[in-house]
Amino acid sequence: MTARADLEHELGGPVAALDQLSDTEAADLLSxxxxxxxxxxxxxxxxxxxxxxxxxxxxxxxxxxxxxxxxLG
Structure with a gap:
């Protein structure tokens, strides 16, 4: 998976604003x-x-x- 796909998964689905991010920015935001x-x-x-x-x-x-x-582990 890509950082963008992982981020969409973490956020619970596609978010239109993610299209405005570069791959590096998406990876940073995911982190x-x-x-x-x-x-x-x-x-x-x-x-x-x-x-x-x-x-x-x-x-x-x-x-x-x-x-x-x-x-809680």
Whole structure:
């Protein structure tokens, strides 16, 4: 796949504005998008861990699994 196709996939479908980007710009935007998503996931995971950390230790793992399943790793 090309960076443009990967970016469209990440964005959930074709976006007309992507036609205005060069291949290099599309690759840069894809990289920034993936970096932002990774940072967001890391921040959310840390926040959930702090929240669950306030519970008594026997309940932490079960509460996290019930609330979030395997979505946070």
């Amino acid at each position: 920034m998008f993936r970096d932002a998503r990774a940072a967001e996931t890391a921040g959310l995971t840390a926040a959930v861990d702090r929240l669950v950390g306030a519970l008594p230790w026997p309940l932490r793992t079960a509460a996290k699994k019930v609330m979030f399943g395997n979505r």
